[in-house]
Amino acid sequence: MAKAGIEIPDDYLHGIQAMASTESGDLSAFVLRAMLENWEAAKADRRPMCADTGVPRYYVKIGNEARVEGGPIELERRLRRATARATHDVPLRPNRVHPLSRRDNDNNVGINAPEIEYSFEPDADWIDVTTVHKGGLFGTDYRMLFPADGVDGIKRFYLDTLIAFGKRGLACQPAIVGIGLGGSKDTCMVLGKQAACLRVVGDRNPDPEIAALEDELKALGNSIGMGAMGFVGSSMVVDCHIEVGYTHTGGMPMSVHCFCLSSRRATARLHPDGRIEYRTDPEWFTPYLRRDTVEWQSPAASSKKSA
């Protein structure tokens, strides 16, 4: 969690450096330069890049051959303890409160907090733990669109969301914009958030049609005329990622999520021999996760079959 909170991922850093060099709006360019300086300061001082811890959460990917000592209960216990410890030690802001009583345990742990989402990976004996601190108030919206709305509907809702939250910089742009398309309402939200938080700048969806739409929407977002903090400029979208799920035949639900100027994510791979490898690309969306068929065959088995 400390790594995620302090060190801006390289892919995002390079994306913002590129934008800072082309931004023509004076105020927007000033903001981008200040952010670059801020990330330097965070690393040099070992202090969080942003005081708003957002709503810290975990994405856990478990290899099919991995065995967790103490089972899933122990895993969740460790993640809750780690959250409380990092909140005190880094320190991170204790953001999480009860929605009605506003009770704050001062450790970012509580009922349903932090969230832990799971996925699985064939032919693997490791466990990947990714931590993400994404802001929790602005920059996200959901809408039920219909097949007749088509790509026009997608573009309109995308613009609606970016314009509404981009003004005054409430979305903390330039952002990695994640879009969830399809699924049920809840999976549509989950997919969009994962698309924003778990794919790196420059990555494209393997489906060429979706990849082309990602390019188109990125350009569209940067043509709004709005830059950092909503000032006149062109720096709105560092990248756009779309993830899809099969949906109701009559609908096309869509969600939009902005992963902010303090895009905080870090991944640790835990090996059975105790080794831990750190990286900033969660590698969350694997072919297995995007599988489209009833059966799944491991890459080794399928390549054997096609040979």
Next chain:
Amino acid sequence: MAEPSGKLKEVRLTTPVRHEDLRRLELGDVVYLDGLIYTGRESVYKRVLQDGVAPPVDLKALTNVNFHCSPAASRNADGTFNVGAVTATASFRFSKWLPKWLEVSGAKVIVGKGGMSEQDYRDTFVPAGAVYLTTVGYGTGALLGRGIRRVRDAHWIDDLGIAQAMWVFEVERFGPLLVESDLDGNSLFERNNRIVNQGLARLYEGLKPPSLARYGETDDRRDELIG
């Protein structure tokens, strides 16, 4: 706003900030603060203005800068505090509290995120002789954290918690902040929004509206929550 060279004008202000210093501020100036500032957001406002509890310290004698913030901080075993980063929270949510707060606290500078509406500036800030400075980014948590020299107090932390307590910070070169409103009630954000709004119709050209409108939906940009 910006000078022709594209460089922004830089200003240092010492707290309590004097009226004549505020008079010189122009929209888009980059400000750094020295002196004392305190945090106050919904829980502090509610306690003082709704529940009628006296502020824990004589604010008028202390400083006139109110920061809409909660720090990333923790308490050490010896009772001192470790402050890592500080960033602001969105201020428009506190609109209903501010008229009375400016009166009770004597605050002349509000530091926060995203500013208030131009209406709020004209109705509330201008009569009180107050301006709004916005944090940058958002947020430059590490840079602002560097500007905090010492935590002087964390009032009400035991019952309001770290995020909502009233923190009093001694600061040095605390920034960067941008002048969002001046003493005449002009808003840098709204000035920019007016320019951005001119180009919005072009973006939607040729895109057919969705088949099912949402409750409360409007295509009129003037009907948005904040302009």
